[in-house]
Amino acid sequence: MYEFAVTPAVTQLRRAGVIITEITPESLAEELGLESGDRIVKVNGRSVRDYLDFRFQTAGETELDFLVKKQNGETWEVELEREEGEDFGLMFEQIVPRQCANECLFCFCKGNPETARPSLFVRDEDIRLSFLYGNYTTLSSITPDEMKRIVEQRLSPQYVSVHATDLKTRAFLLGVDESRADISDKLEFLLNNDIEIHAQIVLCPGINDGAQLEKTLRDLAAHFPKVVSAAIVPVALTRYNTDERLTRVTPEFCRRTIKQVEKLQKEFRKNFGVTFAFLGDEIYLKAGMEVPSRRHYGNYPQIEDGVGMIRSFLNSFENLLKKTETRSPVSVQIAPNVRTHELALTPRKSTIETINPPSQSLNGTILTGEMFAPILRAQIEKINFLLGSNLSVLAVPNTYFGGDVSVAGLLTGQDYLAVKNKIKGDFAIIPKHTIKSDEPILLDGMPFDQLKDEFDVPIYEMDTQDLIAALERRAF
Numbered sequence: 001m002y003e004f005a006v007t008p009a010v011t012q013l014r015r016a017g018v019i020i021t022e023i024t025p026e027s028l029a030e031e032l033g034l035e036s037g038d039r040i041v042k043v044n045g046r047s048v049r050d051y052l053d054f055r056f057q058t059a060g061e062t063e064l065d066f067l068v069k070k071q072n073g074e075t076w077e078v079e080l081e082r083e084e085g086e087d088f089g090l091m092f093e094q095i096v097p098r099q100c101a102n103e104c105l106f107c108f109c110k111g112n113p114e115t116a117r118p119s120l121f122v123r124d125e126d127i128r129l130s131f132l133y134g135n136y137t138t139l140s141s142i143t144p145d146e147m148k149r150i151v152e153q154r155l156s157p158q159y160v161s162v163h164a165t166d167l168k169t170r171a172f173l174l175g176v177d178e179s180r181a182d183i184s185d186k187l188e189f190l191l192n193n194d195i196e197i198h199a200q201i202v203l204c205p206g207i208n209d210g211a212q213l214e215k216t217l218r219d220l221a222a223h224f225p226k227v228v229s230a231a232i233v234p235v236a237l238t239r240y241n242t243d244e245r246l247t248r249v250t251p252e253f254c255r256r257t258i259k260q261v262e263k264l265q266k267e268f269r270k271n272f273g274v275t276f277a278f279l280g281d282e283i284y285l286k287a288g289m290e291v292p293s294r295r296h297y298g299n300y301p302q303i304e305d306g307v308g309m310i311r312s313f314l315n316s317f318e319n320l321l322k323k324t325e326t327r328s329p330v331s332v333q334i335a336p337n338v339r340t341h342e343l344a345l346t347p348r349k350s351t352i353e354t355i356n357p358p359s360q361s362l363n364g365t366i367l368t369g370e371m372f373a374p375i376l377r378a379q380i381e382k383i384n385f386l387l388g389s390n391l392s393v394l395a396v397p398n399t400y401f402g403g404d405v406s407v408a409g410l411l412t413g414q415d416y417l418a419v420k421n422k423i424k425g426d427f428a429i430i431p432k433h434t435i436k437s438d439e440p441i442l443l444d445g446m447p448f449d450q451l452k453d454e455f456d457v458p459i460y461e462m463d464t465q466d467l468i469a470a471l472e473r474r475a476f
């Protein structure tokens with residue numbers, strides 16, 4: 001059996017049930033008289049905590065009864081029958097993340113300026129978000145109920161920040177005592193119940209690298225295939241991370257780590273047929289080396305952690321280049337965002353938007369982080385040649401967070417404003433993920449509309465998939 005060393009640091013006071021946020025017209029839910037704002041408290045006598053519970057408890061059921069708290073204070077008992085697989089026509093509130101009880105040395109919250117928007121200080125640690133979106137948890141604050149829930153509702157895979165299997169090292173990195181840092185029993189419980197684990201190691205020079213890293217990877221690999229993969233990502237320190245126990249990652253450190261891990265990858269591939277331990281893209285870029293081939297990444301098990309994103313982008317772009325033959329001007333369609341798990345799509349609205357560059361000639365500037373800019377620029381030059389377009393790539397320095405931060409996803413409104421005079425052409429494209437998914441606001445709190453007002457040309461938000469889809473539409 002496993003034990004639990006700690007209760008969650010923050011318990012949110014919430015009323016029981018899950019709140020309906022939208023009803024599809026002419027749906028079963030509308031027929032039943034359910035309305036936005038109503039709370040479904042029980043399904044077939046079982047309590048509902050969130051929309052995952054609702055889905056789990058209704059799955060496969062054709063005869064159901066709901067206990068509903070109406071907005072006007074009434075309590076309804078709703079009995080219904082539905083066809084197998086018939087949709088209720090209900091949209092629910094988002095899951096409110098649970099908070100961690102750690103004090104990690106490298107926590108991103110410590111790297112935020114004090115003025116950063118409040119949501120950047122949310123220290124989420126939630127097994128539901130791990131399942132839905134691939135968010136990592138440390139399992140150090142997990143409750144017995146949550147452990148049971150993972151198994152009962154098959155919330156697999158789970159993404160776990162292991163960092164080190166040596167207990168002292170893990171406790172040091174998490175900033176907690178060893179009893180709390182010890183998740184060996186919890187991992188064993190999950191693995192024994194056939195829950196798949198993807199592990200993460202945030203690599204901190206001088207702490208969990210070298211021999212520690214090898215031990216961690218070997219310990220994890222001993223549980224392959226239930227531990228499906230391990231991602232090794234470098235610690236990223238902003239100018240606000242001043243903890244002297246942390247050392248910044250250097251190109252030399254990256255080259256050394258690649259050399260060390262390559263040996264283990266070779267061994268894992270020989271034994272398991274897959275690479276198993278993947279280094280984050282940033283490690284290759286910082287080392288000044290090419291990212292590995294498509295085969296290295298298999299089915300990209302850790303792409304949500306930025307592992308293999310560049311290879312995936314390069315391959316998709318290569319396909320685009322191969323397909324690009326015509327130069328006829330057409331509108332550009334932005335594809336909807338894609339999330340990790342299909343259930344993650346349920347409460348979110350995806351948007352499809354069509355833009356028509358004013359000149360119809362694709363003459364604009366793509367803004368991105370300093371790290372990705374040279375890679376993107378090389379590809380854009382190729383497409384310019386084929387399409388006769390005039391797109392340019394602008395590397396935007398991250399002055400807001402500073403330090404080692406050069407990834408596109410952490411650019412802020414003020415970073416974009418600082419380069420606005422360098423925009424060429426009729427429009428600008430910024431990375432979509434720099435805008436909050438549920439609110440048009442940038443990481444430094446600047447409303448997206450304000451940024452649009454400050455620019456002389458229209459701004460569009462896209463991720464690399466959107467960009468490739470847009471260029472493809474342009475070409476065909």
Ligand code: SF4
Pocket residue numbers: 100101102103104106107108109122123124125138174
């Ligand atoms: S678990 Fe995550 S959120 Fe919590 S302290 Fe560590 S890095 Fe920060």
